[in-house]
Each structure stands twice: as structure tokens, then as C-alpha cells.
Amino acid sequence: MSQLITSAAPHVHSGDSVQKNMLLVILALLPAFVVSMIAFGWSALITTCISIATCVLTEWCITKFMLKQQPSLLDLSAVLTGLLLAFNLPSNLPWWMVVLGSVFAIGIGKMVFGGLGQNVFNPALVGRVFLLISFPAAMTTWPVAKGFATRYLDAETAATPLSYMKNAIADHQQFELDSLLDSFLSCVPEHIMGGSLGEISALALLIGGLFLICMRVISWHIPVAILATIAAFTGILSACGIGSGPLTHLLTGGVMLGAIFMATDYVTSPMTAWGKIIYGIGIGIIVVVIRTWGSYPEGMSFAILIMNGCVPLLNRIAPKRFGEVAKK
Amino acid sequence: MKNTFCIGGVHPHDNKSYSAHKAIVEAPLPKQAVFLLSQHIGAPAQPVVAVGDKVKVGSLLAKAGGFVSAPVHSSVSGTVAKIDTVLDGQGQPAPAIYVDVEGDEWLPEINRSQTLVHECTLEPKQIIQKIQDAGIVGLGGACFPTHVKLMPPPGKKAEVLIVNGVECEPYLTNDHQLMLEHGEEIIVGIRLVMKALNVTRAIIGIEANKPDAIRHMRNLAAKVLGIEVRALKVKYPQGGEKQLIDACIGRQVPSGALPIETGAVVDNIATLYAIYEAVQKNKPLISRVMTITGKHVTKPGNYLVRFGTPASQLVEMVGGMPADTGEVIAGGPMMGRSMSNIDTMPANKRMSALLFMPQSECYRPQPSPCIRCAKCVDACPMGLEPYLLSRLAKGEEWEEMEAHRVMDCIDCGSCVFTCPAHRPLLDGIRAGKAKVGAMIRERQAAKQ
Numbered sequence: 080m081s082q083l084i085t086s087a088a089p090h091v092h093s094g095d096s097v098q099k100n101m102l103l104v105i106l107a108l109l110p111a112f113v114v115s116m117i118a119f120g121w122s123a124l125i126t127t128c129i130s131i132a133t134c135v136l137t138e139w140c141i142t143k144f145m146l147k148q149q150p151s152l153l154d155l156s157a158v159l160t161g162l163l164l165a166f167n168l169p170s171n172l173p174w175w176m177v178v179l180g181s182v183f184a185i186g187i188g189k190m191v192f193g194g195l196g197q198n199v200f201n202p203a204l205v206g207r208v209f210l211l212i213s214f215p216a217a218m219t220t221w222p223v224a225k226g227f228a229t230r231y232l233d234a235e236t237a238a239t240p241l242s243y244m245k246n247a248i249a250d251h252q253q254f255e256l257d258s259l260l261d262s263f264l265s266c267v268p269e270h271i272m273g274g275s276l277g278e279i280s281a282l283a284l285l286i287g288g289l290f291l292i293c294m295r296v297i298s299w300h301i302p303v304a305i306l307a308t309i310a311a312f313t314g315i316l317s318a319c320g321i322g323s324g325p326l327t328h329l330l331t332g333g334v335m336l337g338a339i340f341m342a343t344d345y346v347t348s349p350m351t352a353w354g355k356i357i358y359g360i361g362i363g364i365i366v367v368v369i370r371t372w373g374s375y376p377e378g379m380s381f382a383i384l385i386m387n388g389c390v391p392l393l394n395r396i397a398p399k400r401f402g403e404v405a406k407k
Numbered sequence: 408m409k410n411t412f413c414i415g416g417v418h419p420h421d422n423k424s425y426s427a428h429k430a431i432v433e434a435p436l437p438k439q440a441v442f443l444l445s446q447h448i449g450a451p452a453q454p455v456v457a458v459g460d461k462v463k464v465g466s467l468l469a470k471a472g473g474f475v476s477a478p479v480h481s482s483v484s485g486t487v488a489k490i491d492t493v494l495d496g497q498g499q500p501a502p503a504i505y506v507d508v509e510g511d512e513w514l515p516e517i518n519r520s521q522t523l524v525h526e527c528t529l530e531p532k533q534i535i536q537k538i539q540d541a542g543i544v545g546l547g548g549a550c551f552p553t554h555v556k557l558m559p560p561p562g563k564k565a566e567v568l569i570v571n572g573v574e575c576e577p578y579l580t581n582d583h584q585l586m587l588e589h590g591e592e593i594i595v596g597i598r599l600v601m602k603a604l605n606v607t608r609a610i611i612g613i614e615a616n617k618p619d620a621i622r623h624m625r626n627l628a629a630k631v632l633g634i635e636v637r638a639l640k641v642k643y644p645q646g647g648e649k650q651l652i653d654a655c656i657g658r659q660v661p662s663g664a665l666p667i668e669t670g671a672v673v674d675n676i677a678t679l680y681a682i683y684e685a686v687q688k689n690k691p692l693i694s695r696v697m698t699i700t701g702k703h704v705t706k707p708g709n710y711l712v713r714f715g716t717p718a719s720q721l722v723e724m725v726g727g728m729p730a731d732t733g734e735v736i737a738g739g740p741m742m743g744r745s746m747s748n749i750d751t752m753p754a755n756k757r758m759s760a761l762l763f764m765p766q767s768e769c770y771r772p773q774p775s776p777c778i779r780c781a782k783c784v785d786a787c788p789m790g791l792e793p794y795l796l797s798r799l800a801k802g803e804e805w806e807e808m809e810a811h812r813v814m815d816c817i818d819c820g821s822c823v824f825t826c827p828a829h830r831p832l833l834d835g836i837r838a839g840k841a842k843v844g845a846m847i848r849e850r851q852a853a854k855q
Contacts, residue, residue, distance in 0.1 A: 084733045084769045085497070085747045087833060089820030090740040091419055091577065092771065095827040097778055154775065196776035196828075298785070345780040350792065400790035400812060401414050401649065402659040 097195075100345075101155035103296045107287035108162055108340065114280035119170040120227035123276050126170050126177055131161030133181035141190045156195050160184055163203035166277025166336060167380070168210070171222045176214055180206040200387045201347045204380045211380070219376075221273035239273040241332045241376040247323070278336040281329070288339035297343045300352055304359025305338040305366075312367045322371045333379035334366065341379070347387045354393040361386045409657060411640040412650040415788040417821045419577050419643055419741065421616060426580045426700040429708035431588055434724055436508055440483045440715025441493050442468055444502045446756040447544040448551045449475035454504055460487045465514035465691055468504050471539070477552045477756075478542040479504070482693035482713035484512035493753065496718070496737050496746035503753070506715070516689045523591055524687040527599055534603040534686055541685035542692045542756075547571055547646065547675035548738060550757050553682070556674070557603050559667045566670035568600055568609040569655050570679060572624070573639065573646035575614060576739025579760050581696040582676040584709040586613070586620040589680055594627050596679035597634060599686050604672055610655045611636045614645060643741060644819040648673045650788055662815050677759075692756065697721070701763030703729035714756065718749040721761060733766030740764065741820045775828045783822035783832060789815045793822035793832045800835030805846060808839040814847070816840060 115123040138157040142150040152158075164184050168177060184206025192198040211218045221239055278284075291297045310325040317324045328334065333341075342348060342362055349358050362382045369378025445451040450472030456462060462481045469479040485508045492500035513519060529537070539554035559565055570593075574582040586593060597609050611628065613621050613636060621638050628634040639645055639654050649660045651673055658669040666673060674682075677695060684690040693714055700707040705726025712721065718737075722728050728735070736743040737758050746752060783793035791812055799808045813836060822832045 083735055083745070083747055083749075084766075085745045086734070086769070086771075087831070087837075088740075088742050088744065088818075089824050089833075090734060090736055090743065090745060090764060091768070091824065092829070093417065093419070093825050095782070095825065096772070096829075097775055097827050100778075100780065100827055151775070156778075194776065196778045298781075345778045348779075350779060350781040350784050350794070394795075397811075398784055398787075398790045398792060399414060400662065401653075401788065401815065402661045402664075403790070 097154045110283035114283045118224035122170040127165040129177045130165035134161030137185040167207040170276045180210040183209045281335045284335040300355035301359045302338045304356045308360045308363025332377045337379035349393040351398040354396045412653040416642040425707040434712045437716045441753040442504045447477045452479045480691040483508045485509040496752040498748045518688040531603045546677035563667045565604040569673045570611040571675045572613040575643045575646040581698045592683040596683035609634045698760040712754045716754045718752045731765045732763045733769035734764040736762040774830045786821040786825040797832040797835040800839045809843045813839045
């Protein structure tokens with residue numbers, strides 16, 4: 080008789096893996112990427128490739144030469160970080176800035192904490208905010224969407240709805256999108272609003288988000304809490320005559336990308352249902368405050384990073400325990 | 408109406424098709440039967456026979472070692488060969504009585520006929536006494552002596568009997584087949600327990616993946632007042648006592664309390680069949696239906712096995728161990744124990760199944776770092792945080808583990824099943840339970 084294996088129960092597994100989850104998130108980002116290619120042409124692909132390649136290489140080098148461990152890139156987490164970072168950048172950002180941002184995202188955002196699963200802040204957002212603070216001009220100049228006619232360098236640039244929104248607030252006026260439907264669908268270049276590479280189509284991002292919820296990769300709590308909070312808060316503000324209405328807020332800037340893909344990052348979001356809801360509400364409030372009274376037109380990155388810092392505290396909220404109801 | 412438990416749960420592939428609907432076949436008698444003295448939760452049984460004694464099928468071999476204990480009866484006739492130890496499934500020596508089999512002679516008071524005996528004129532106390540004397544324990548897996556459950560502590564009153572026909576473990580079909588073949592006996596068993604508990608209501612919980620059993624039991628239950636069959640949504644671990652009570656009557660057993668706190672007493676299908684046989688037919692618990700199965704087993708099925716039969720003989724009976732077997736599990740794949748020794752391990756009250764897992768399914772990928780995806784938190788049916796408990800165990804922070812309710816863990820394995828990083832979360836949690844359990848007992852001892 081051959082030697083029998085003995086192991087502790089359970090003896091079967093769901094077949095789920097870290098790699099599978101990362102792959103599903105990458106798949107969910109594809110519709111938004113396709114829209115980005117339609118809007119910004121090759122420049123979207125170039126920026127994304129540079130970002131992913133640098134993230135993967137940085138992680139490999141740090142693991143191999145500094146930590147002296149066997150690099151494990153198969154979990155695809157570095158690919159995802161690179162992809163998400165690219166989605167948060169203007170598609171015409173100079174290549175060396177993309178490289179710098181990617182190195183910072185993986186090196187400072189992830190590896191200094193101990194690698195996968197250990198970081199407190201979303202690595203892609205760490206990279207993005209580093210670039211935003213270091214190169215404010217380049218990071219807030221967005222190319223006009225001209226499809227494949229968009230040039231990677233020296234592209235024609237224009238303001239985004241968010242900067243109109245900001246100016247309107249300064250002038251005590253209210254800005255609304257001309258056509259909410261166009262900005263929602265966002266697949267004809269002429270109608271696409273300016274913005275970062277991956278944030279321009281709310282529809283494509285929502286499709287990806289629904290896919291992730293259906294595949295049980297993410298739960299609904301965080302995106303719904305964020306979007307509902309933004310809608311409620313801006314609804315109240317616009318009723319008081321401050322800033323734009325809820326739909327304009329929800330469909331512009333990084334709200335959809337942030338709510339569905341950035342804030343739901345496993346490592347940097349809370350573990351329990353109520354923790355997730357409070358985290359989402361926090362992000363929603365901070366975004367609206369920054370957009371309305373802050374000096375930046377957009378606040379999604381800052382909002383998520385600030386709430387990332389609260390996650391250890393939010394994780395002290397216990398899940399709904401069995402038998403709690405009956406407890407005297 | 409709600410039809411499952413509230414918190415957590417997972418959906419493992421049920422793999423029941425290999426042995427489902429296979430008629431119960433009686434396993435051949437062994438040459439020598441080996442009876443473990445500890446086949447139940449509680450004190451081991453104490454031998455009452457000596458080497459050389461002649462025994463019959465049903466003879467008492469060992470008496471209960473206390474109130475929370477159960478006697479052991481012989482399932483064969485023959486001569487007591489020795490009282491020694493036997494290597495159990497894990498290769499550990501366990502005290503046991505060896506009986507050399509001679510013929511198949513039963514005690515005269517056991518009614519071996521197939522006729523159904525409906526009537527019972529016994530008083531509740533007498534029913535419970537018979538159950539206790541027959542050595543009946545919970546056959547769902549825990550093997551807790553049944554008579555203890557039927558005697559609620561003072562001040563507590565049972566309101567409803569919940570019958571566990573869930574069989575949520577993948578591969579297992581023994582309870583399913585028992586319901587199909589012996590539904591009438593089970594109904595009589597339910598009536599006996601209802602009488603013993605003095606309750607007027609019983610709910611049979613069966614998962615929706617056994618529609619024929621649900622139909623059959625509904626037809627039978629329709630003739631009896633107070634018995635109801637509940638079709639439950641398929642979800643593991645619904646067969647857990649606490650989960651089943653929640654699913655059937657919507658009450659949750661408070662943390663640290665006994666199930667009777669909710670007014671419910673839960674008994675397994677196989678236990679109720681054993682109760683019928685003990686009370687109506689004077690037959691002590693000497694055998695059980697086991698599922699012997701696996702993806703590559705030649706003759707998977709449901710077998711009526713007499714206790715004491717060595718597992719190796721059961722392996723032979725189903726056509727030998729498949730060549731690619733990597734792991735042999737006593738019980739289901741979620742909570743069963745993998746065995747290193749099947750040569751001498753005897754069938755016993757605890758062994759609900761023998762499962763042969765192909766080698767290709769036995770190896771796990773190396774654990775990778777926790778990505779804090781919270782899937783273990785979502786899966787835990789007790790509302791615990793397995794990732795956190797596992798981390799606390801690593802730091803030996805036992806007090807913290809207690810505060811995070813480690814003692815509520817029911818060992819169902821849903822967290823490990825679901826973990827995408829393949830982390831052995833339960834290892835630390837089990838260590839924590841042992842440690843915290845000891846701490847609690849110490850505190851109680853100090854108080855007294």
C-alpha cells in the first residue's frame with residue numbers, strides 16, 4: 080500500500096485563488112480600457128504598457144535583490160497595480176513620469192510594508208498622488224479625446240468637467256453637464272469628456288463593477304456606500320445652491336473608477352460589512368468636501384487614501400455574530 | 408418562510424451521485440471484531456467481559472463510564488479474545504475489546520423481524536432508559552450520548568424536536584438512503600423521542616437536493632400529528648446543530664449556551680432509526696449505515712456495517728482501494744479525519760463514511776500571504792473573523808482570541824475551504840480553542 084496522505088479537515092477546496100481574483104478584476108477593467116482606446120488611441124495603450132511593465136519589473140527586482148526571495152509575479156497583483164495606476168493618469172503623461180510613478184507605487188506603496196497583503200494604502204493611488212504632488216501641471220492637463228488621432232506627446236489639451244465645476248463654485252454658479260446621457264455612455268470620441276485614461280466611461284466601469292459583484296470578487300457594500308453618500312451629500316449641497324447636482328458628480332472624474340475598483344482593493348479596505356459601509360460613507364463625504372471646498376478639482380484619490388488609513392480602526396467592528404440576537 | 412441559516416456558509420460540490428440511491432447492502436461479518444471503548448464524547452466505557460467469555464450479538468461488552476458516556480455492545484457472536492489496544496485511524500493505540508467471531512447468534516430478546524412496531528406503551532423515562540442502555544449516541548458525527556440530550560437540565564424545557572436529515576457533507580448519502588428505505592421506522596423513532604421529551608412538534612429538515620426523500624418523508628409525516636418536513640436551501644454547514652435550529656425555527660443558540668436554550672433538541676436521522684430499533688426491537692446500537700465512496704471506487708454505495716469490522720475489510724468489499732488514492736477519510740471531506748492506518752481501524756459509531764480521495768485532489772498549493780479579501784469572514788457561519796483568529800494564534804494572544812469568540816468556532820472548515828490564499832486558518836484556530844478551553848476550565852476550577 081502506498082503511503083497515505085494525512086491532513087487536517089477540510090479536505091476539499093473551493094478552487095478560488097489570489098491569481099483568479101486578480102485576473103477577474105483585470106477582466107472587469109477591460110471594457111473601460113476599450114473605451115479609453117477609442118478615446119485616446121495608442122497613447123492609452125502606451126501609457127498602460129509602460130505602467131504595467133515598470134510595476135512588474137520593480138516588484139521582481141525588489142523581491143529578488145533586496146528581499147532575496149523567490150519572486151512570485153504569478154499572483155498578478157503587480158499587473159493589476161500597474162493597470163490601475165495607468166487608469167488614473169492622463170494618457171499623454173511623459174513616459175518617465177509613468178515609470179517614476181510605477182516605481183513609487185510598488186516600491187513605497189507596497190514593498191516597504193512587506194509586499195502583498197501588508198500595505199496600508201492603495202499602491203496605485205500612492206503612485207498617483209506622488210505624481211500629482213510632484214508634477215501638478217502634467218497631471219492635471221488632459222488630452223482632448225480624438226480617438227486614434229490623439230497624439231501621445233504634444234496632444235491638444237482641454238479642461239475637464241471637474242475644472243469647470245470648480246470654477247463655477249468660485250463664481251458662485253452651478254455647473255451641470257450638457258448631456259448626462261452622453262457622458263454616461265461615453266463611446267463616441269467627440270462626446271467624451273476629458274479625464275484620466277480609465278475614468279472616462281461611467282458605463283464601462285459600471286459593467287465591470289456588476290461583473291465583479293456577480294462573480295463575488297467584491298461585495299456591493301463599498302461602491303454602493305460611496306455612490307449613495309456622494310449622491311445624497313451633493314444633492315443637499317446643490318439644493319442649497321452650492322456646486323453641481325448629484326448626477327454630474329457621479330459621472331465625472333474618478334468617482335466610478337474609485338468607488339468600484341480603487342476603494343474595493345482587498346488589502347486596503349475593511350473586512351466586515353459595517354466596516355465597509357462606514358469606509359464608503361467616509362470616502363463619499365471627503366470627496367465632496369474636497370471637490371466643493373478644497374483646492375483640487377478632484378478628491379477621490381485623497382479620500383480613498385485617507386480612509387485607507389482608517390481601515391485598521393474600522394476592522395475593530397466585529398461582524399454580525401451568530402447568537403448575538405438572543406444574547407441577554 | 409426562511410429556509411436556511413442566516414450567517415455565512417459555502418457551497419462545496421456535493422459529489423453525492425457516486426453512491427446516491429444505491430440500496431443499503433449488508434457488509435459481511437469479519438473474522439475478528441474489534442470494539443473501541445471510546446466511540447463517543449465523554450468517559451470511555453468500562454469492560455464487563457473477560458478473556459474467554461462467550462458473547463452473542465447484542466451482549467454488553469462494556470458499561471458506560473459515567474453519565475456522559477455510552478455502553479458498548481457486541482455486534483458479533485463468539486469468544487472474547489483479548490482486551491488490549493488497537494491502532495486507530497491515526498495510528499494511535501486505543502483501548503479495545505477483541506472478539507473472535509463464531510457463527511451469528513443473536514440474543515433472544517432482540518426482535519429481528521422486519522415488521523414495523525408502531526405501538527409503544529413505555530413511559531418517557533423508560534424510553535430514555537432504553538436509549539441509554541442501548542448505547543445510542545448522535546450518529547451525525549459528534550457522537551454525543553443521546554440520553555443526555557433527552558434530559559434537559561432543570562429549568563429548561565424542550566419545545567420542539569428537530570430531525571437532522573440535512574446531510575450537508577459532500578459525498579455522503581447514508582442518511583438519504585436510510586430515509587428512503589426506513590422512513591416509517593424513522594417516523595416511529597420521532598414519535599418515541601417526542602414522547603420522551605414531552606413535545607408536540609417535530610420538524611424534519613432536509614436539503615432540497617434530496618427531493619425524493621422530502622416527498623417520501625412528507626407522505627409519511629402527513630399521517631402523524633405534529634411532524635412537519637422542511638425543505639431547506641442547499642448550503643454547508645446546514646447540518647451543524649446551531650445552523651439547523653436557526654434554519655428551522657429562526658432561533659440562534661446564544662454564544663456559550665446549550666442548544667436547549669432555544670427550546671430545540673436536534674437528533675440525526677440515523678440516531679432516530681437506532682432509537683426505533685432499540686426501543687421497539689430491543690436491539691442495541693451495533694451497526695450503522697456507512698457511505699463508502701470516492702470518484703474512482705469500483706463499488707461505491709451505502710453499506711450496513713457492524714461495528715468492529717476492520718476498515719481494510721470494507722475496502723476489499725467495495726473492490727479494493729483505487730490505485731490513485733491519496734487520502735482515505737473517515738467521514739465527509741469537510742469535517743472528516745484523514746486516516747494513516749486503515750488496516751486495523753475498526754468501524755465504529757463515529758464512522759459515517761469512508762471516502763477515497765484521488766491523489767490529484769489531495770495536494771494544496773503553498774499558502775500565500777493573506778490578501779485580506781474577507782472571504783473567510785463572509786463564509787464563517789458563526790460570524791467570526793478567521794483571518795484575525797489565525798493571526799492572533801500565531802502571536803499566542805489567547806486572551807484576545809477568547810474576546811473574539813474563538814470558542815464559538817464549530818470547526819466546519821468553511822474558512823479554509825474558501826480562502827483563495829490557501830491559508831491553513833483552522834490550524835491556529837484549533838490551537839486557540841484548545842488553549843482557551845483549558846484557560847476557561849482553570850478559571851472555573853479556581854472559582855470553586
